[in-house]
Amino acid sequence: MGNGVWTVEIIPAEIRPPARSVAGASGNRIRIGARRVDNGGDEADLVVGFNEQVLLGRLRSNELKPGCTILLEGLWRRHPDPKIAEAYRETVVRLAAAGYRVIEIPMERECRAVAAEARRGKNMFVLGMLCNLYSLELALARDQIAFIFGKKDAAVVAQNVRLLEAGHAWAEAHLDFKYRIPAVRATAPQVVVNGNTALALGILASGMEICAMYPITPATSASHYLSDVFAKVGGVVHQAEDEIAACAFAIGASYAGKCAVTITSGPGYSLKQEAIGLAVMGEIPLVVVNVQRGGPSTGQPTKVEQGDLLTAVFGSHGDAPKVVMAPCTIEDCFYSVITARKIAETFNMVVVVLSDASLATSQQPFPRPQFSEAWLAPPVDQSAVPEGMKPYDWDLASGLARRFVPGQPRGMHTLTGLAHDREGRVAYDPDLNEEGIHYRSLKLAALQRTLKPPPVFGDPEGDLLVVGWGSTKGAIEEAVGALRAEGHRVSSMHLRFLQPLPGGIKEIMQRFGRVMTVEGNWSDRAEDALVDESNRRYAALALLLRARYLVDVDCWSEVRGQPIKPGAVRRALAARLAGRAGERRK
Amino acid sequence: MTLSATECLLQLAEERHALEEYQSGVPRWCTGCGDHAILAAVQRLCRDEGLRPEKTVFVSGIGCSSRFPHYMRTYGFHGIHGRALPIAEGVRMARPDLTVFVNTGDGDCCSIGAAHWIHAVRYNMDITVFLHDNQIYGLTKMQASPTSPRGLKSNTTPRGAYLEALQPLTVTLGVQNVSFVAQAADWIPESLYEIVKAAYRHRGFSFVRIVQRCPEWLPKQWDPWLHDPKRILLLAHAQGLRPGPELARAYPNQIEHDPSNLDRAREIASDADLIPVGILYCNPDVPCYEDLQLGTRLRTVDYVRAGLEAELDKFTVWPQ
Ligand SMILES: Cc1ncc(C[n+]2csc(CCOP(=O)(O)OP(=O)(O)O)c2C)c(N)n1
Ligand code: SF4
Numbered sequence: 049m050g051n052g053v054w055t056v057e058i059i060p061a062e063i064r065p066p067a068r069s070v071a072g073a074s075g076n077r078i079r080i081g082a083r084r085v086d087n088g089g090d091e092a093d094l095v096v097g098f099n100e101q102v103l104l105g106r107l108r109s110n111e112l113k114p115g116c117t118i119l120l121e122g123l124w125r126r127h128p129d130p131k132i133a134e135a136y137r138e139t140v141v142r143l144a145a146a147g148y149r150v151i152e153i154p155m156e157r158e159c160r161a162v163a164a165e166a167r168r169g170k171n172m173f174v175l176g177m178l179c180n181l182y183s184l185e186l187a188l189a190r191d192q193i194a195f196i197f198g199k200k201d202a203a204v205v206a207q208n209v210r211l212l213e214a215g216h217a218w219a220e221a222h223l224d225f226k227y228r229i230p231a232v233r234a235t236a237p238q239v240v241v242n243g244n245t246a247l248a249l250g251i252l253a254s255g256m257e258i259c260a261m262y263p264i265t266p267a268t269s270a271s272h273y274l275s276d277v278f279a280k281v282g283g284v285v286h287q288a289e290d291e292i293a294a295c296a297f298a299i300g301a302s303y304a305g306k307c308a309v310t311i312t313s314g315p316g317y318s319l320k321q322e323a324i325g326l327a328v329m330g331e332i333p334l335v336v337v338n339v340q341r342g343g344p345s346t347g348q349p350t351k352v353e354q355g356d357l358l359t360a361v362f363g364s365h366g367d368a369p370k371v372v373m374a375p376c377t378i379e380d381c382f383y384s385v386i387t388a389r390k391i392a393e394t395f396n397m398v399v400v401v402l403s404d405a406s407l408a409t410s411q412q413p414f415p416r417p418q419f420s421e422a423w424l425a426p427p428v429d430q431s432a433v434p435e436g437m438k439p440y441d442w443d444l445a446s447g448l449a450r451r452f453v454p455g456q457p458r459g460m461h462t463l464t465g466l467a468h469d470r471e472g473r474v475a476y477d478p479d480l481n482e483e484g485i486h487y488r489s490l491k492l493a494a495l496q497r498t499l500k501p502p503p504v505f506g507d508p509e510g511d512l513l514v515v516g517w518g519s520t521k522g523a524i525e526e527a528v529g530a531l532r533a534e535g536h537r538v539s540s541m542h543l544r545f546l547q548p549l550p551g552g553i554k555e556i557m558q559r560f561g562r563v564m565t566v567e568g569n570w571s572d573r574a575e576d577a578l579v580d581e582s583n584r585r586y587a588a589l590a591l592l593l594r595a596r597y598l599v600d601v602d603c604w605s606e607v608r609g610q611p612i613k614p615g616a617v618r619r620a621l622a623a624r625l626a627g628r629a630g631e632r633r634k
Numbered sequence: 635m636t637l638s639a640t641e642c643l644l645q646l647a648e649e650r651h652a653l654e655e656y657q658s659g660v661p662r663w664c665t666g667c668g669d670h671a672i673l674a675a676v677q678r679l680c681r682d683e684g685l686r687p688e689k690t691v692f693v694s695g696i697g698c699s700s701r702f703p704h705y706m707r708t709y710g711f712h713g714i715h716g717r718a719l720p721i722a723e724g725v726r727m728a729r730p731d732l733t734v735f736v737n738t739g740d741g742d743c744c745s746i747g748a749a750h751w752i753h754a755v756r757y758n759m760d761i762t763v764f765l766h767d768n769q770i771y772g773l774t775k776m777q778a779s780p781t782s783p784r785g786l787k788s789n790t791t792p793r794g795a796y797l798e799a800l801q802p803l804t805v806t807l808g809v810q811n812v813s814f815v816a817q818a819a820d821w822i823p824e825s826l827y828e829i830v831k832a833a834y835r836h837r838g839f840s841f842v843r844i845v846q847r848c849p850e851w852l853p854k855q856w857d858p859w860l861h862d863p864k865r866i867l868l869l870a871h872a873q874g875l876r877p878g879p880e881l882a883r884a885y886p887n888q889i890e891h892d893p894s895n896l897d898r899a900r901e902i903a904s905d906a907d908l909i910p911v912g913i914l915y916c917n918p919d920v921p922c923y924e925d926l927q928l929g930t931r932l933r934t935v936d937y938v939r940a941g942l943e944a945e946l947d948k949f950t951v952w953p954q
């Protein structure tokens with residue numbers, strides 16, 4: 049499997065954030081280990097800062113391990129602006145007083161010795177230092193530089209290698225410590241991408257040909273990448289005039305026989321609701337990817353939240369049954385699109401794929417997918433429709449009907465968003481209206497029958513079952529694993545299908561004393577004076593589970609705009625276990 | 635099953651359908667509604683041009699006029715209010731082998747769908763659009779529309795519409811990439827037919843504003859033009875349409891207008907007093923968005939596979 053790695057991007061919300069500011073910090077958190085790593089972890093052991101201000105945000109969000117080492121660019125100490133020099137000195141004193149080991153390094157000065165553009169080369173210098181500190185092979189880093197800058201001229205590669213080597217040498221000469229993470233050799237090829245690139249690769253692999261979108265963070269990077277490569281396999285990215293148009297465009301393409309995808313985030317997802325209802329009503333296959341961000345309204349565009357689950361499940365007016373899936377790893381982002389396209393076309397349904405800003409920007413290696421022809425969409429059916437067959441010939445048991453595609457002789461009919469009968473004709477009759485709603489709903493039950501119960505992480509029974517969905521899987525399982533190691537009888541279950549919920553979930557929950565969800569959306573705090581059982585707003589999945597299974601599901605959630613950390617989950621679970629350990633549900 | 639290339643070619647070889655073969659159901663429009671005449675002209679077009687019903691799609695939004703696809707025995711997509719154009723664009727992009735028409739009302743196109751309208755002109759996809767402009771919201775029972783003239787009394791403007799009407803022709807003629815703009819009146823069937831035909835034959839986004847009577851809500855709206863044929867301005871040109879002798883006799887006010895002259899087209903369109911009928915503008919050289927976007931290579935499994943593998947290669951770490 050190779051070394052485990054998970055990276056988290058730190059993205060400033062503004063396009064030109066003020067320099068040397070807390071909000072302007074951008075960077076990358078890298079968690080690396082000899083074993084598999086499924087989340088970004090809690091606290092850093094080592095931090096590299098190009099200025100002292102960027103550290104303050106990390107400090108505020110408790111991301112620095114007590115006593116951790118900070119490698120800091122030291123040039124600010126003698127900055128001509130006395131205010132800057134003062135702020136720097138003050139912060140360094142404060143950090144040292146708090147117990148951090150601050151090592152000031154003249155990065156820019158050292159870089160200037162080997163490169164003309166010293167400021168831009170600093171990252172390579174740091175990479176060299178880190179290779180030294182983590183005892184990594186410099187040769188591999190050199191190869192990687194050659195790979196990344198290969199398209200540019202040799203001088204660029206040479207300069208970057210010089211910076212790398214300078215950093216390595218400086219660390220060797222001046223730093224007195226090393227980390228050793230045993231190198232684990234990978235035995236099979238692995239793909240290293242973030243979740244949005246994985247989604248885009250999944251779109252390629254699904255055989256879909258058309259992606260209609262309107263730019264919105266954090267979904268856009270998937271479309272950027274797709275725009276670059278889709279044409280190479282005959283695909284089209286259509287940047288529409290707005291999200292409504294993007295959704296309608298995708299629906300038009302799907303209707304015409306080529307299941308299409310539209311990709312967006314929160315506000316755009318809201319705009320698509322009416323069109324999604326049209327696809328539901330017309331039974332047009334459609335894949336809608338929502339890379340969730342903080343809401344409501346413009347909310348926190350670059351930050352993670354799992355706030356759109358209920359909108360995904362219940363969105364669009366009237367009864368609009370649709371499938372809702374949530375990938376929970378980077379690898380899952382790839383495969384979920386392939387599955388979504390298949391379900392959409394098999395059931396003639398809308399399939400919503402809920403990713404989020406955390407998956408979008410995180411990287412984790414996964415085994416290189418082995419292409420399968422079965423992933424691709426079949427060619428558009430242009431055969432004549434059998435005599436007597438109707439456009440909505442709903443199967444009595446499953447609600448499924450064969451879809452007629454333009455070009456098919458004898459299939460002519462007008463698809464309408466109005467209530468319609470089996471012939472596709474507008475229907476005002478009460479029986480006919482109910483018939484259509486009935487069969488569109490039935491398809492969810494038919495799909496549900498094909499789903500396997502989700503696996504349980506840990507023992508199949510115990511005191512506490514933690515249920516999660518989406519990007520929180522790694523953090524939840526790490527927390528549960530740690531508590532289990534301490535002897536707690538806690539397990540977890542992660543749901544990939546949120547609608548329909550697979551069978552067997554109730555039976556799994558019943559084997560535990562208590563059940564709670566851990567989610568990245570809002571839930572009322574029990575300690576608020578006005579909040580009690582009669583008005584408490586539960587986290588989204590907790591609400592769904594309570595409604596479906598009549599089980600007392602509790603929840604813990606946070607909406608801090610950051611990936612939920614294993615330590616936070618662990619503390620929350622420990623508190624619940626301590627509070628009501630051993631108590632059995634009646 | 636997909637048809638082999640030869641089968642497709644065989645099917646292309648002359649196939650003719652009678653008028654009835656394009657008709658479906660009994661239109662539910664009011665007696666005297668201009669939509670009847672538009673339907674008749676379009677059905678005649680389909681017959682005369684030999685359009686294959688299974689290869690033809692009528693897309694619409696919501697409104698009286700948007701019921702249109704239900705009365706065609708072709709494929710139809712009766713969508714949602716305002717969104718007919720982006721739906722039709724998706725159909726066209728996915729299936730350039732299909733003939734795509736759009737029927738839309740003045741509310742559908744010029745109000746709720748206005749953003750799509752502007753951008754559809756700019757995309758210039760090969761779609762033929764009929765704007766059924768009755769200057770009122772018909773289906774929802776007589777509210778002012780953006781094209782209602784100032785002072786028009788409606789259920790939402792009982793003291794008369796406050797604003798000047800939006801002019802669909804000048805708006806369309808003002809958008810970059812405009813490639814075909816024409817105007818017809820539902821009560822002049824011969825010219826309506828010729829205009830609809832020219833629009834269909836134009837490759838690109840053909841926009842036809844059809845002045846449409848709504849006797850239900852605005853029975854007298856067009857009387858000044860109906861009673862005074864001189865207020866109809868026939869546009870004639872060798873590169874456009876040449877009205878027949880009967881038409882010219884009935885509508886004596888005729889001018890030569892070269893449809894490649896955009897400035898002149900805008901001038902003619904701005905005249906609020908006359909209803910110009912004919913082709914205002916036509917430029918066959920504007921590229922179609924689908925031609926710019928779509929590749930020409932057949933999308934085989936191997937093609938897709940090779941593309942995917944090449945992308946995966948970019949991100950693969952191979953075992954050392
Ligand atoms: C989102 C939405 N808003 C409002 C409506 C109600 N509605 C239906 S048709 C229509 C206006 C129709 O006017 P027009 O487009 O001019 O068509 P006409 O009936 O005059 O042919 C309205 C407002 C709707 N169906 N959907
Ligand atoms: S209300 Fe007006 S537009 Fe609608 S069908 Fe009747 S006449 Fe035609």
Ligand SMILES: [Mg+2]
Binds near residue numbers: 769779
């Ligand atoms: Mg109208």
